[in-house]
Amino acid sequence: MFGPTEQPTATEDNRIVPIERYGMKLMSMGFLTDADTPAVLRGPMVTRYTQQFLRQVDWGDLDYLVLDLPPGTGDIQLTVVQTVALAGAVVVTTPQEVALIDARKAVAMFHKTNVRVLGIVENMSHFLCPSDGVRYDIFGSGGGRREADRLGVPLLGEVPIDVATREAGDTGMPVVARAQESAVGQVFVAMAGQLRATLES
């Protein structure tokens, strides 16, 4: 979603130099393999790469280090909570019941491992029909809000299903960089602001 990248280089003391885009430093498995090559990895290798990305990347001074994890409660999640002290976790879900079941499990895992849950993001929240402006709650309505209330954590935002957001990701320029003033851009800005306020309080 940040476009094609060059391969990361290494520093003299063999640390990985992250890729820079839009004022952020990035590191991903995808940068180390070519586009068609899968990273077919068993758990112990996944653990090793996760630790390497945390400890052997030349991150320098950062405001925040954001880890975008795959769904689930497996090796990557366990390795992260056991390797670094996290300021908190954000759980992303879609509104329908079968997704909320998994979100609940993620929240339970973070509670069990003493990681603060900073809030829930409801993704694919609704679709605003471009022709008539009608809101379609394709994946149900209010699931994120109900779950956040039930768990006693903030609902950070409701991100709509949005063509511009998808196009922005596909072209390698996030919608907040491309169209920050748009309605969906403002959803992301508001979520970031709320998260920042929570972390600084």
Next chain:
Amino acid sequence: MFGPTEQPTATEDNRIVPIERYGMKLMSMGFLTDADTPAVLRGPMVTRYTQQFLRQVDWGDLDYLVLDLPPGTGDIQLTVVQTVALAGAVVVTTPQEVALIDARKAVAMFHKTNVRVLGIVENMSHFLCPSDGVRYDIFGSGGGRREADRLGVPLLGEVPIDVATREAGDTGMPVVARAQESAVGQVFVAMAGQLRATLES
């Protein structure tokens, strides 16, 4: 998506009895834990459960054994291809470029492990606006078709983003069981028919 279930029982020789729904026998990690409890598992445990589900479930005579895997190319995928001889793999993707990148990697993994790719399913293909019938290609158009052509495998079907399908899953009755004659029901029936024909040829 098959509704809440009772805990599976065991046979006298300690094999797991699968849950039955709609003429199918089912087994899932979700049946073994309560709804709020995450299965926090590292790779070796994931491997053990995967093997147990393949070998220690009292499946009896089946027409087909379908394994619904999480995204990725990790422990579960590797264990499956190394434990049983698969008739083939179906790769499910959404149409946008960032999803196709991962679908390509899944196909590459199956090629590498000598598993036949039976075809590609394009999920969340488009949204038919209920009020005006206009088709919105929210996640792009034709990505599944292009990828299938590029890889020389069949495109098995294009499953729309559909409220009835989501509702059916949330209430525990798949849309093919609930409304087989509907447009989306027919998409699933056609895909199953094409898969069956491929496997029997």
